Amino acid sequence: MTTATRPTTARRSLRIALASTAALSALLLTAGCSVVADIVPNKTPTKHFDTYADAPRSGESEDLAFFMPEWVPEDAEDIDVRLHVSQPGYVIGFSSAKGVDVGDCTKLDEPYGGPAMTADFLPSDLPTTGLVGCGDGRAVAEIDGRWYGWTTEEPIPGQDDTQTMHGAEH
Structure with a gap:
């Protein structure tokens, strides 16, 4: 692997991670707070x-x-x-x-x-x-x-x- 491909791979991984985080955040916002409440243990909704x-x-x-x-x-x-x-x-x-x-x-x-x-x-x-x-x-x-x-x-x-x-x- 050349030095030139490492930053590209790292940037690609970072972009994927950021896109995944953004997608999850959008999903939680559109689905409402109940999704968050459903994954919190020992809740008292x-x-x-x-x-x-x-x-x-x-x-x-x-x-x-x-x-x-x-x-x-x-x-x-x-x-x-x-x-x-x-x-x-x-x-x-x-x-x-x-x-x-x-x-x-x-x-x-x-x-x-x-x-x-x-x-x-x-x-x-x-x-x-x-x-x-x-x-x-x-x-x-x-x-x-x-x-x-x-x-x-x-x-x-x-x-x-x-x-x-x-x-x-x-």
């Missing part, structure tokens, strides 16, 4: 849905993480969901004129502490009593006219916490 109709529902979506729990009413709006994909942790908050049908839920007799994870949309002082469990392993309460559900630090006995992706992993 958050999603917002304007209405219940905008959110995925179990059995109707390939999105196994963010589908609406069965107890969320169909008139829910301003829905925020955050979950942890490698350990228990799911929180949801929404507004609803109809509200949650707590008649289908079970009153939690014992106090249950805070959530297994935090979220910016959760009130700072969540109640520990007067909660209900609606069958999916979350404590549910109405606070200042907004409904919240969260995975508690300690599992709620008798609840099926496998209804969400994170529940199936523990």
